[in-house]
Amino acid sequence: MSAKFSTLIYEKANHRALIVLNRPDALNAFDRTMQRELKAAWQMVKEDEDVRVVILTGAGDKAFCSGVDLKDGEDPETKAKKERDPWHHEDAGARLTSKQNGVWKPVITAVNGLCNAGAFYFIYDSDIVIASEGATFFDTHVSYGLVTALEPIGLTRRVPLGEVLRIALVGGDERVSAKRAYEIGLVSEVVLQAELMPAAERLAASIASHPPIAVQGTVKAIWSGLDVGRKQALELGELYPRVGNTPEALKQLHEKLARKDKPKWRLR
Incomplete structure (x- = not known):
């Protein structure tokens, strides 16, 4: 498109x-x-x-x-x-x-x-x-x-x-x-x-290839943390996983662990 x-x-x-x-x-x-x-x-x-x-x-x-x-x-x-x-x-x-x-x-x-x-x-x-x-x-x-x-x-x-x-x-x-x-x-x-x-x-x-909610939540957490002091950034860091780590995401995590999927990675 x-x-x-x-x-x-x-x-x-x-x-x-x-x-x-x-x-x-x-x-x-x-x-x-x-x-x-x-x-x-x-x-x-x-x-x-x-x-x-x-x-x-x-x-x-x-x-x-x-x-x-x-x-x-x-x-x-x-x-x-x-x-x-x-x-x-x-x-x-x-x-x-x-x-x-x-x-x-x-x-x-x-x-x-x-x-x-x-x-x-x-x-x-x-x-x-x-x-x-x-x-x-x-x-x-x-x-x-x-x-x-x-x-x-x-x-x-x-x-x-x-x-x-x-x-x-x-x-x-x-x-x-x-x-x-x-x-x-x-x-x-x-x-x-x-x-x-x-x-x-x-x-x-x-x-x-990664779940978009996890990716976008990570981006927003990191950038939002740059706009405040260290203490406030760490407090924000505790908030974003509570919101973004949904029950569906946790379900996918446990399914992957059960399958014992081996991650494919590259060295840079």
Whole structure:
């Protein structure tokens, strides 16, 4: 199954949704149209019970995403609101990601090229990030005299502070290689370009094979715990299993134990 978008490719198969940022001529930068379409795509993911996991990537092999499309200009309605109210602010990246749209189905982001500036919204809200060996990561905000704030703040959840500061302050003068991104924990796997999508599909198939209530409850528990202190996070950690570990789930557990199923696993 597929849905029609002008800036995205959306396909569904085997409990997996594939979302492709499809503006390769603009290095997959997001404009206002893509922002609207991403919001709609995440709503589709949220409402479709058949979808258990999402793969997000960019079209072509040059870029995953180069951030906001500056050529698109400011939304006229937003500009008018700012003129009436100097305190009014709308972030261009406010509705790009699954978490921003209240979706708790796992997202695997496959970085297939350069990843710049606003593209980090997708990275820091993903559950699993993998990259091709030619992928690079950087943030050009300060190089153009712009403050970078939301992107590096989001990255501090995934990457040591010193690395975030270096990415933010050096700007476009330095790019983080896929190898270095793996070393600092920005991505969890680096593969050949030709192996990127097969690797993402393998992960998606593994996740989709597990009971969706357990998977989504796990995602929500972990991310919710990041927004509070340690004590509150542990209290939340006690709550989610009570809700998500349903009688049906416990029944399946005992059936598996009775069958003495041997798990199939791979070493990474």
